[in-house]
Amino acid sequence: MTxxxxxxxxxxxxxxxxxxxxxKSSDILESIVTHIKEILQAKGCIFWIVDxxxxxxxxxxxxxxxxxxxxxxxxxxxxxxxxxxIGQPVFIEDARHDPRIPDMERLGKRRVGxxxxxFFDIVDSFGGILALYFNDRRxxxxxxxxxxxxxxxxxxxxxxxxxxYDKKMMENFRQMVEGLTLALEAKDEKTHGHSxxxxxxAKMVAEEMGLSEEEIETIYHGxxxxxxxxxxxxxxxxxxxxxxxxxxxxxxxxxxEVGARIVRPLVFLNDIEPLILHHHxxxxxxxxxxxxxxxxIPLGVRILTVCDVFETMLAGRKYFAKMKQxxxxxxxxxxxxxxxxxxxxxxxxxxxxKNPEILKxxxxxxxxxxxxxxxxxxxxxxxxxxxx
Numbered sequence: 001m002t003x004x005x006x007x008x009x010x011x012x013x014x015x016x017x018x019x020x021x022x023x024k025s026s027d028i029l030e031s032i033v034t035h036i037k038e039i040l041q042a043k044g045c046i047f048w049i050v051d052x053x054x055x056x057x058x059x060x061x062x063x064x065x066x067x068x069x070x071x072x073x074x075x076x077x078x079x080x081x082x083x084x085x086i087g088q089p090v091f092i093e094d095a096r097h098d099p100r101i102p103d104m105e106r107l108g109k110r111r112v113g114x115x116x117x118x119f120f121d122i123v124d125s126f127g128g129i130l131a132l133y134f135n136d137r138r139x140x141x142x143x144x145x146x147x148x149x150x151x152x153x154x155x156x157x158x159x160x161x162x163x164x165y166d167k168k169m170m171e172n173f174r175q176m177v178e179g180l181t182l183a184l185e186a187k188d189e190k191t192h193g194h195s196x197x198x199x200x201x202a203k204m205v206a207e208e209m210g211l212s213e214e215e216i217e218t219i220y221h222g223x224x225x226x227x228x229x230x231x232x233x234x235x236x237x238x239x240x241x242x243x244x245x246x247x248x249x250x251x252x253x254x255x256x257e258v259g260a261r262i263v264r265p266l267v268f269l270n271d272i273e274p275l276i277l278h279h280h281x282x283x284x285x286x287x288x289x290x291x292x293x294x295x296x297i298p299l300g301v302r303i304l305t306v307c308d309v310f311e312t313m314l315a316g317r318k319y320f321a322k323m324k325q326x327x328x329x330x331x332x333x334x335x336x337x338x339x340x341x342x343x344x345x346x347x348x349x350x351x352x353x354k355n356p357e358i359l360k361x362x363x364x365x366x367x368x369x370x371x372x373x374x375x376x377x378x379x380x381x382x383x384x385x386x387x388x
Contacts, residue, residue, distance in 0.1 A: 025155075025162040029061040032155045036132060036148055037064045040140075043112060046071060046131045047155055048078060053125035067112055068105045069095075070131060077102060082117035082129050089145075090117040093137055113137045118149060120156040123163050128156050194311060199223030200358055201307035205344060206300070208351035219300045222275030226304055229259025229276065253288050256280055279304045282339045302341040306332065306348055309340075314359075325365035333368075 029047050037045040044064030051058050055075050062071055070081070081100045082090050092098050092115040101115075113136040120128035130152045132140070140148065202223040206216040260277040263269040278292060278301040285293030287305075297305075310332060316322025323331070329349070336342035349369045352359055361369070 025158040026059075026061070028158040029155050030063070032151050033061050033130075034063040036130075036151060040132065040144060040148070042132050043067070043135050044133050047152070048129040048131075049122070049159060050075060050078070050127050050129060051125055052127060058126070065111070065133075067133060069101050069103060069112075070115075070133075072104055073102060078129065082119070082131070084119045084127070084129075089119070090115075091139055092116075093139070095133065111135070114139060116140055116145075118152055120152050122156050122159045126159070126163055128152065128159065130155075194315065195224050195227060197311045197315075198226065198304065198307045201311060201348070202300075202303050204351045204355050204358060205303050205307060205347045208347040208354075209299075209303075209343075211299075215300065218271045219275065219303055221269075222272045222279075222300060222304055223307065225259070225263065225269075225272060226276055226279045226308065227255065227259065228262055229255035229257065231262070253280070257289055274298055275300050275304055279308060281305065283341050284338050286339075297341075299344075302344050303347075306340050306344045310348065325359075325362055326368050329365055329368045 033045040033047050036042070042064065044062060044067050046060055046062040046067075048060045049058040050056065057075050057078065060071065070078075073081070077100075081092075081098075092101070095101055095112045095115045096110050112133045115131055115133040116139070118130045118132075120130065122128055130148070132148065199220045200223070203216055203220040206219045211219070256277050256279060260273050263273050263276060275298070278287075278290070278297060281287035281290065281292040281297045281301060282305070283294060283297065283302065285291050310328060312320075313323045313328040313331060314325065332340065332345050332348070336345045352361060353366060353369065
């Protein structure tokens with residue numbers, strides 16, 4: 001066997017201690033691929049984390065020759081090269097001529113001989129794939145294979161703990177966000193359900209615009225908490241939105257900054273803070289608190305502003321009658337490029353018919369959506385402060 005048993009056991013002990021002491025899984029995996037490569041005198045070693053349910057490579061850790069023909073492949077190619085359905089590790093004796101491995105670099109594929117791939121279950125749909133490759137044609141001995149497997153399993157254990165912990169933390173996070181939302185809506189029963197509906201609309205639009213799952217989740221939670229700054233506002237002012245004095249309006253306009261201050265100490269809400277702070281910015285720069293304009297306004301904020309106003313128009317308020325669907329659509333279209341990002345409005349109108357459970361559209365509303373690209377000049381005069 002190339003390498004040293006004592007070196008393997010030393011690394012195994014170090015990795016075990018790192019897992020039990022709570023070290024980051026990324027550091028543990030970096031250590032594993034580095035030591036496997038060096039102890040076996042391999043050309044390189046890679047550990048992929050894959051989510052089979054989403055058919056996605058989550059991340060990868062490698063050491064040694066980068067071997068672009070493997071390190072840069074997508075999920076489909078990776079799972080073709082290393083097919084876990086065969087029920088055993090994969091040994092590719094001659095990677096230079098194996099058609100499953102793409103030739104993604106001028107000399108790279110021709111500089112690798114044999115490749116061995118091992119599979120590890122992590123948790124739920126998450127799995128690990130470990131690849132070890134050499135200059136020449138070489139198959140692992142049984143003892144080498146057992147020791148590499150042992151280290152790979154240690155990596156899987158570290159990832160199991162990390163992913164399970166992340167899932168628990170995310171569930172706690174969701175419960176906290178929902179609790180804050182309920183507290184806000186209990187404050188003003190006339191807007192009960194507003195934040196939840198805004199969040200649903202915003203999630204739908206974010207999906208239509210092709211954003212990542214993480215971005216969609218952040219925007220959804222931003223929708224739930226966008227008005228959290230109203231929690232400390234006097235009930236009398238909330239009751240009279242639509243007929244406020246200038247002084248009272250100035251007080252109300254502070255709620256985005258108050259909301260941002262509320263969530264700022266909660267580090268796990270850092271991504272949501274700018275959505276709360278800027279949800280009253282307007283595309284033409286007339287909004288508040290900072291008068292941001294156009295693409296200087298984060299995309300998540302531009303989505304929330306459209307969905308916030310749209311839900312308010314549909315639901316109405318004490319001093320503002322709810323609108324028909326077609327009138328709300330006309331108002332949004334008339335403000336495209338002025339108050340609102342036209343691309344966001346376009347995405348909203350594209351997504352609504354695809355999500356009938358969120359808003360049942362009548363035939364007139366559908367007709368207006370079909371002609372959304374035409375410039376609409378009709379609009380209904382609105383009090384500016386009803387959308388606060």
